[in-house]
Amino acid sequence: MGSVFEIDTSVPKKGKEMKSKEADLEEERIDDDELSPVEQVRLTVTNTDDPSLPVWTFRMWFLGIISCALLSFLNQFFSYRTEPLYITQITVQVATLPIGHFMASVIPSSKFRIPGFGSKEFSFNPGPFNMKEHVLITIFANAGCAFGNGTAYAVGIVNIVKVFYHRNISFIAGWLLIITTQVLGYGFAGLLRKYVVEPAHMWWPSTLVQVSLFRALHEKEEVRLSRAKFFSIVFVCSFCYYTLPGFLFPTLTSISWVCWAFKNSVTAQQIGSGMSGLGLGAFSLDWAGVASFLFSPLISPFFAIVNVFAGYVLILYLAMPIAYWGFDLYGAKMFPIFSSHLFQSNGQRYNISAIVNKNFELDIPSYEKQGRINLSMFFALTYGFGFATIASTLTHVGLFYGRDIYHQYRASQTRKMDIHTRLMKQYKDIPQWWFYLLLSATIVVSLVLCTVLKDQVQMPWWGLIFGAALASIFTLPISVITATTNMTPGLNIITEYLMGIILPGRPIANVVFKTYGYMSMSQAVSFLNDFKLGHYMKIPPRSMFLVQFIGTVIAGTVNIIVAWWLLHSIPNICNDDLLPPNSPWTCPNDRVFFDASVIWGLAGPKRIFGTLGNYEALNWFFIGGALGPVLVWLLHKAFPKQSWIPLINLPVLLGATALMPPATAMNYNSWIFVGTIFNFFVFRYQKKWWQRYNYVLSAALDAGLAFMAVLLYFTVTMENKSITWWGSEGEHCDLASCPTAKGVVVDGCPAY
Numbered sequence: 001m002g003s004v005f006e007i008d009t010s011v012p013k014k015g016k017e018m019k020s021k022e023a024d025l026e027e028e029r030i031d032d033d034e035l036s037p038v039e040q041v042r043l044t045v046t047n048t049d050d051p052s053l054p055v056w057t058f059r060m061w062f063l064g065i066i067s068c069a070l071l072s073f074l075n076q077f078f079s080y081r082t083e084p085l086y087i088t089q090i091t092v093q094v095a096t097l098p099i100g101h102f103m104a105s106v107i108p109s110s111k112f113r114i115p116g117f118g119s120k121e122f123s124f125n126p127g128p129f130n131m132k133e134h135v136l137i138t139i140f141a142n143a144g145c146a147f148g149n150g151t152a153y154a155v156g157i158v159n160i161v162k163v164f165y166h167r168n169i170s171f172i173a174g175w176l177l178i179i180t181t182q183v184l185g186y187g188f189a190g191l192l193r194k195y196v197v198e199p200a201h202m203w204w205p206s207t208l209v210q211v212s213l214f215r216a217l218h219e220k221e222e223v224r225l226s227r228a229k230f231f232s233i234v235f236v237c238s239f240c241y242y243t244l245p246g247f248l249f250p251t252l253t254s255i256s257w258v259c260w261a262f263k264n265s266v267t268a269q270q271i272g273s274g275m276s277g278l279g280l281g282a283f284s285l286d287w288a289g290v291a292s293f294l295f296s297p298l299i300s301p302f303f304a305i306v307n308v309f310a311g312y313v314l315i316l317y318l319a320m321p322i323a324y325w326g327f328d329l330y331g332a333k334m335f336p337i338f339s340s341h342l343f344q345s346n347g348q349r350y351n352i353s354a355i356v357n358k359n360f361e362l363d364i365p366s367y368e369k370q371g372r373i374n375l376s377m378f379f380a381l382t383y384g385f386g387f388a389t390i391a392s393t394l395t396h397v398g399l400f401y402g403r404d405i406y407h408q409y410r411a412s413q414t415r416k417m418d419i420h421t422r423l424m425k426q427y428k429d430i431p432q433w434w435f436y437l438l439l440s441a442t443i444v445v446s447l448v449l450c451t452v453l454k455d456q457v458q459m460p461w462w463g464l465i466f467g468a469a470l471a472s473i474f475t476l477p478i479s480v481i482t483a484t485t486n487m488t489p490g491l492n493i494i495t496e497y498l499m500g501i502i503l504p505g506r507p508i509a510n511v512v513f514k515t516y517g518y519m520s521m522s523q524a525v526s527f528l529n530d531f532k533l534g535h536y537m538k539i540p541p542r543s544m545f546l547v548q549f550i551g552t553v554i555a556g557t558v559n560i561i562v563a564w565w566l567l568h569s570i571p572n573i574c575n576d577d578l579l580p581p582n583s584p585w586t587c588p589n590d591r592v593f594f595d596a597s598v599i600w601g602l603a604g605p606k607r608i609f610g611t612l613g614n615y616e617a618l619n620w621f622f623i624g625g626a627l628g629p630v631l632v633w634l635l636h637k638a639f640p641k642q643s644w645i646p647l648i649n650l651p652v653l654l655g656a657t658a659l660m661p662p663a664t665a666m667n668y669n670s671w672i673f674v675g676t677i678f679n680f681f682v683f684r685y686q687k688k689w690w691q692r693y694n695y696v697l698s699a700a701l702d703a704g705l706a707f708m709a710v711l712l713y714f715t716v717t718m719e720n721k722s723i724t725w726w727g728s729e730g731e732h733c734d735l736a737s738c739p740t741a742k743g744v745v746v747d748g749c750p751a752y
Contacts, residue, residue, distance in 0.1 A: 034419045038203040041420075041536075044211050049423045049538040053132050056543060058124040059103050060133040064140030067092045068551045071141050072558035074706045076151045077713075080566055080573060081584045083253060083288040083667075085709070086295055087702045090213070092141035093134070094699035097217050098228040100129035100137070131218050135537045136547050138210070139530050143551030152559045153519040154178040156593040157511050161456075162567055163574040163587070164594040165507070166353065167360060171564060173449065173456045178556040180446045181515045184468065185523025186552060187439030188475045189531065190430065190545075192524070195476065197531045200418035202483040204532040209299070211536050213695055223692070230693050231700045238287065238704025245286035246705075246712050249727040250582055253286040254666045259733035266735045266750065270337045273736035277338055278316055279665020282731075283673065287701045288709075290670040293663035297675030298698035302683065305675040307649055311656025312668050315385060324377045330614055332377035333741035339376040340592050340661035342599075347744040350374070352598055360458065362505035362602050372614055373603055379595075382660060383609075384618040386493055388625030389655035393489040396629035396651050401485050420535060427540040434545065443468060446516070458509035459516075463499070467517030470495065475524045482525055483532070489651075490658075492518045496600035510601025511593070580722075582730045588662030625654060666731075 036042050071087055078085040107125040114122060158174040161167050196202045217227065245252040258272020258281055274282025284290055290297065297305065323329045324337055334347045342350040350373055357363040375383075417425075443464070450457060450464050474491060482488045492514055499513040527548060534544045566585075572578040574587035599608050607613045628650045636645045660668070678697075683690045722728070738749035745751055 034417075034422065036200050036203070036418050036420065038200065040205070040208060041200075041203050044208045045420065045536045046215075047419045047423075049426075051426055051538075053130045054126040055132045055136060055540060057126055057133055058107070059100055059129060060136050063096050063099060063103075064137045064547065064551070065554065067096060067137060067141040068143050068554050069558050072143075072151075072555040073562055074710070076155065076559045076562040077566070077710065078288075078706070079151050079155075079589060080570075080587045081288075081709075082586045082588060083286065083292040083584070084589065085288050085291060085702065085706060086293075087706055088295060088299070089138050089142040090296075090299060090695055091699040091702045093138045093210070093213060094217070094227070094231055094696050095703060096137050096141075097129075097134065098231075100134060104129040131214055132537065132539055134214060134218070135534065135539055136543060139534065139544070140547050140551045142526075142530060143548065143555040152178045152182060152556050153522075154181045154515050155559050155563050156590055157457075157508065157515065158560065158563055159567065159574065159587065159590045160511070160594040160597055161508060163590065164352070165356065165360070169456045170453070171560065173453045174563075175557065175560045176445060176449045176453075177457065177512070177515070178560055179553060180442050180449065181520055182523055182552045182556050183438065183442045183549075184446070184471070184516065185520040186527050186548065187435050187442055188472060188520065188524040189527035190435030190438070191432070192476055192479060192528065193430075193531055196479045196483050196528055197535055198417070198421050198424075200421065202480065202532070204483045204529055205485075207529060207533045207536060210533050214537065216691065227692065227696045231696050234697055234700035235704045238701045239708045240704075242287070242705045242708040243712070245288070246709055247716055248723065251727045251729065251731060253284055253289045254282060254664075254731040255285065256282040256666070256731045256733050258282070259731065259736065263732075264735075266738045266740055269733045269736040270740075273338075273731065273733035274666025274669065275664050275731055276336065276733060276736035277665065278320065279669055280317075282666045282669055284666055284670040287705050289666060290674050291702065292667050293659045294667060294671045296698040296702065297671045298678050298694055300675055300679065302676070302679040304652070305672060305679060307652040308656045308668075309672050311653035312672070314653065315381065315657045316660075316665060316668075319381060320378060323381060328741075329377065330374070330380060331741065334739050334744055335374060335376045336737045336739060337376065338378045338661070338664075339737060340379060340588070340595055341376070342595060343374040343376070345371050345374055347739045347741070347746060352602070356507075356602065360506070360508065362604075367603070367607075372612075373598070373608060374614060379661065380615055380618065382657065383493075383615070384621040385654050386658060387618060387621040388628070389651055389658065390490065390493055391622045391625035392628050392654055393651040395626050396632075396649070397481055397485060397489070399629055399633040400646065401481070404484065420538075423538055424535060424541070428542055430541045430545050438549075456508075457512050458506045459512040460503075460509075463503070463509060463513050464516055467495070467513050468520070470517040471521040471524070475521045478521060479525050479528050482529070488522075488525060490655075491521070494518075496596065497605055500600040500605040504604025504606065505602065507597040507601035511597045514600075582728065592662050625650070628654075 035047070036045070071089075071092065074085075074087050078087075104125060104127070109123055109125040109127075111121040111123045113120065154177045155174075157177060158169055161169045254274040256269075256272050256274045256277075256279070259269045262268030262272070270277040271280050272282060273279065274284070294300075294308075320337070324332045331345070334345070335343050342352065344350050350370065355363050355367045355370060357366075446464050446468075447461055450459050450461050454460070478489060478491075495514045495517040496510060499510045499517075503509055530548065531544060534541070567573060570585050573585045574590055576583075576586045576591075579585060599605075603613075604610075605613075609615050609618055632645065632648050632650060636642075639645060657663075657668075678690070678694060682694070716722070726732075734748065735750070739746060
């Protein structure tokens with residue numbers, strides 16, 4: 001698992017969290033057959049527990065709720081910017097540790113009784129800040145980053161309805177959509193805990209990063225520069241530095257020197273632009289440019305970086321030039337080489353508003369007048385490789401992990417419980433009827449949304465039932481795959497394809513169906529991942545339930561409030577044609593989400609990837625993707641001594657550029673470069689420094705940038721203050737978005 005298991009996992013002998021005598025005795029009583037059957041778990045997770053540690057403390061609730069709300073605010077705020085910044089739970093995990101210790105040292109420890117609770121005594125400060133409190137605060141915060149997705153997925157529906165389609169959706173409809181899609185996943189997760197959380201063979205590899213970091217953070221430090229001091233220093237530096245790319249010198253975000261050298265060459269700028277081209281040599285001196293879309297490279301294992309790099313080079317620097325300049329596939333030169341916009345056959349932007357009728361459905365006569373929808377070459381290839389990735393994931397997992405998954409699942413249902421499950425049995429479990437009630441109530445509220453407010457969400461009631469059924473069917477197998485291989489197959493295209501065929505012409509119905517059918521399943525997997533973290537850290541299950549549920553509601557509510565505020569306070573937000581030059585409010589994620597609603601919902605798959613569209617041949621990528629892992633598997637069987645063959649991970653290679661667009665070549669270049677420096681060179685040659693400070697560095701860079709960006713918004717952007725000079729005019733690659741076909745005339749571009 002790469003760098004995950006290199007962190008020192010020895011049990012700390014000193015400090016505030018010394019093992020109790022009871023824990024020592026417990027460890028001595030462990031039978032060999034109670035040990036985890038997974039070696040990585042045995043090396044990383046302690047086999048002891050101290051049930052006396054308080055978890056429902058004032059510190060936990062205060063820091064947890066503040067962290068959840070703050071991350072929800074920041075991630076939603078940044079999601080509209082050209083370079084979104086997703087602040088992960090690791091930032092909170094690092095930042096709240098010194099705050100927790102500070103609160104434990106200054107809050108009075110006096111005890112008091114609350115009427116109605118008998119002789120029970122309570123205290124705002126029940127003792128030292130402990131690891132279990134810290135875990136619950138982090139899980140609270142994870143809800144604030146929408147369980148790894150940055151923001152609640154359903155907010156994108158509100159954004160495209162109001163900004164791109166220029167229609168109305170009420171605040172209450174948006175809020176219900178967000179909360180129900182999040183909580184629906186929680187209901188599915190709760191019903192599956194006994195199948196994919198309690199069994200020892202369901203080990204959820206990604207949770208071990210968190211376990212390792214928690215243990216490392218709670219060790220007593222006897223060094224000159226503590227993690228807290230290091231975090232403070234880097235935070236201040238990051239905070240101050242962001243005034244350059246954030247306001248004074250925005251060109252630092254994407255340094256595309258090829259464009260500077262060839263100011264009048266469209267082809268050179270297509271090759272060199274980091275934002276609108278292939279990004280050859282482009283890089284960023286802005287942490288937002290490095291960490292956008294792909295998250296922080298400092299927390300990605302090097303083997304994952306290598307796989308992404310291989311797929312990125314294969315697609316961007318081999319497949320793209322051949323398709324664009326070699327074969328001019330689909331009239332590629334009529335359109336920009338890299339763009340998320342949709343085009344007419346003459347190279348002009350497609351007027352989507354003109355093909356939407358008053359019933360918010362496809363206007364067939366207007367569509368036929370404008371003609372078929374065309375995509376940029378890279379956008380088209382992105383869908384093709386997306387088809388291949390889905391198919392290859394299923395066959396790759398089946399061939400290389402199928403037998404192991406089957407045996408592990410069988411063993412998980414029959415084997416004696418391991419030490420971690422046994423230790424968790426001393427806590428009150430969550431009654432299953434809680435989850436049944438939650439699931440039933442969510443479906444009822446969702447049905448009300450799809451009937452009473454159906455004019456705003458378009459989806460019929462049977463679409464909700466169908467979507468929920470899909471999620472319920474796929475959540476268990478996808479969870480088992482994730483729990484054993486750390487791979488999560490993405491089924492979003494399948495849900496889009498299905499609804500697009502069944503109910504074409506309704507764009508919002510398509511994305512709502514995708515949200516209920518796919519994202520609720522994705523949320524369920526994230527909830528289960530957190531349940532497993534709580535299982536390893538011996539967190540009482542009912543505490544987990546309460547924190548996850550409350551965190552989900554708080555996060556979703558903050559998401560919609562921030563979205564509503566920005567959508568109504570920033571003129572022309574998301575409309576890059578009307579925004580001031582180099583405005584940061586271009587909403588790249590929502591632009592792609594809107595395009596997906598047009599492709600799969602408004603026009604429908606038949607008019608894009610079927611007989612009525614231009615891209616029918618891309619469906620062959622499904623077959624190619626399915627057959628690819630079969631060839632690799634056959635090679636492995638033919639040459640079993642060649643250990644490098646099983647390392648060919650086609651789902652990762654083919655899906656390497658799945659985030660492009662909205663991610664750009666500059667984001668990938670910078671992410672790969674920084675990740676290689678820290679997770680290969682620093683990790684190999686300065687391992688002690690990496691172990692102590694790597695995650696702390698990532699958290700501090702995120703936090704410093706985030707707070708300065710918000711400060712700049714309130715002090716500069718809202719006051720319409722700006723400076724104009726060469727360094728504030730973007731990356732200087734204006735010609736990169738021009739077509740190169742003869743006879744195509746586009747404003748601002750040379751004619752051929």
